[in-house]
Amino acid sequence: MSSIFCEVSKYLMIILFALYTLECFFVFRKKNTKERREAIFRRQNIWMLLLHLDGYLVLFDQTDNPTILLFYGVQVIFFLIVISTYKLLYENAAQLLVNNMCMLMAIGFLILTRLSFTKAAKQFTIAVGAMIFALGVPFMIKKIRFIRKMTWLYAVVGLLALLIVAILGATSYGAKISYTVAGISLQPSEFVKIIFVFFVAGMFHQSNSFRQVVITTVVAAAHVIVLVASKDLGGALIFFVVYITMLYVATGNPFYFIGGLLSGSVAAVIAYRLFSHVRVRVVAWQDPISVIDNEGYQICQSLFAIGTGGWFGLGLNQGSPGKIPVVEQDFVFSAIAEELGGVFAICLIMVCMSCFLMFLNIAMQLKDSFYKLVALGLGITYGFQVFLTVGGVIKFIPSTGVTLPLVSYGGSSLLSTIIIFAIIQGFYILREGEGGQNGRKLTKNPQTVKKRKATGFDTKIEDLR
Template structure:
């Protein structure tokens, strides 16, 4: 009976997520707010149905009552997120809210299946993260001095990265985090946001050559410290984000080409200097040749994806626990194995939908500072998704980067919810700009209508001259005039 439930549920989840994914893109063709709201409400229902379906399978497979308690906590959290944005941020993007909830729900599902204790901890972190970040859209919308804190962003970022490089704990050969009060923190996850604000502030002030040089030096210091810490995934994200923001701000391809050349040279140097880099490249080039050592993780990932096929094995029917660090770097492989390739592709498209929304805000918002912020944060998110899935599928060497909102990790989860909250604040600002534009358009239209009415008012015809009268006071007729002429 349990196998039948698992088999039916996996197809149901695929169908539900496929419908949700279709609606992510179909909503842009609906111009009517009523139709868009119907789609958003439908998406929210699909999130709850997928979450419920998966937890019914998890409970049927484990018969653990703690699963029901965890499900209820997660459900309440998802409902609270939806309600808070509906009540407090009516101008916020409901598509971004729905996508965030969907990614969180998928992360809760797969983590509960892989490790119940980690799923519990992830849920606790999510509650704290949502509680902290609910004020962020309000702060972004109301406060206007963020572009003035340029060197504060740089100073805090470089200081924290330096502390990690010196005192950080090693994890798989890299210094990534340090403990504070019994809590492990990975500062690079938050410094990515400060870095984007720093670059945006610098280029908002000026894009002259001297300003570009100063910005490049500070950006290079961030990357160098991360390379020395062997946090290569974060270093690559910082580098790419800077190149994208540099090109968009200056519109000079020569800067981007110079940056790409420098990056290629730096990669070659890192390959020669760090054994950590060479190990990952060897595992990428020929994982089967070193399956007992360097290639074991990527081989297990590829086996899992191949075994799952298009429709997956079903929850608890695969062996994702054979993949090292599966809850963090390789969670996409576990999803592909048990929930299927179609489900994994739909998950990827949901991430693409988030990225497109970020870029859409960057293109439409008028303020140059906020435009660069949206672009930078969108690049952080999109490139991190690319690095994660590219490493899992052997498209690129593994970089040890987590899948945002899905993978296990408190720092990653909190930093990503901050990014989404900042984007919501920028979306509200864009809505305000649209409202002002429409208001000004209506005022101009009224003025034009008044001017047209004034021009179109008919000119009054002059009153006809009074006809001459005859001597007895009677109006002269044509006959009288003829007589006068004869006289």
């Protein structure tokens, strides 16, 4: 009877998540009225809560552990408080982002509970603390106007934090990415990437002259070099891609973008020559089966898990995700694909994509160049990190050791991502009062505007509420 319940439940979870995912894109239709959008968001909440309930009932059925039901109940209260508090405090909040954030965290808590209840409980505790802080971020963005004036403070604080890790950080899997304070492990690069975006936006808000570009590039390169010295190449790659994207958008000069790509390619070759663990990851990516006993073991186990799960998965607690090293962090997507199925995993990617599209949409609608660049930079940070994580576990690209935002285990990653979503919410809420600001506007290219209209990205922000 238990096996039948598990089998039926996995299909129900797939159906519920597919319905939720479709609603993520239905809300973008121009013909939607406010009432229709509100109905969509209510249905999304229902699908999320039913999926969450289904998953934890399966885990309880498989483990017969009543603590799991208690943990489930606390999470439900948490999600309801988050959704209702955003509505209460911020009438114009982007409900799609709130729903997606809660859905991704729900999936993360569910799969982590299956993998390690202790880690899931720790992740949930961090999420509660992070959300208490993040709920005040949109208000601070609205009230604090001098954030654009602290440009060099962002750079100094970011570089110092990265240097401390490079010098004093603990080595994990060949890279120095964290250090411990009072028994708490912190990964500063997760937070530095946020203030790095603020630094770049502040510099280009002041000017996009050649001199300003050179100065900004030198400081940005310093961030990347420190990360490379720490052997945190995944973080270095995120910083690099975010910078050249923001540089191109701020200046509109394609030669900067092309030059950045060429310099990045040269740097990748140099990193391959200098660092042995980079060569190990490239070898594992090229032909993991030939080195399955050593370098290719992790990626092979990931591919086996995804292949074994097929389209519809084996069911919660029916697979063997524990065979994948560091499965709770870097390879949580493989565990999801194995037990919940390829269809579920694809829906997960689509939900992440809808968040990314929302970030870009908000960035394009903002008039102030500083806010526009910050929203763009944070959107690229989020989207590229999802790409690196998923691409690494399916062998599309070499593994970079970054987490899947809001889903993977990792307190620093969870906290920084919740803050990113809160900052974007703040910009979304600010949109109506932006016309009275004296910020410098980015020059609009008529061809770019025409393309945006053709792709539907010239939609008013109100249509996405």
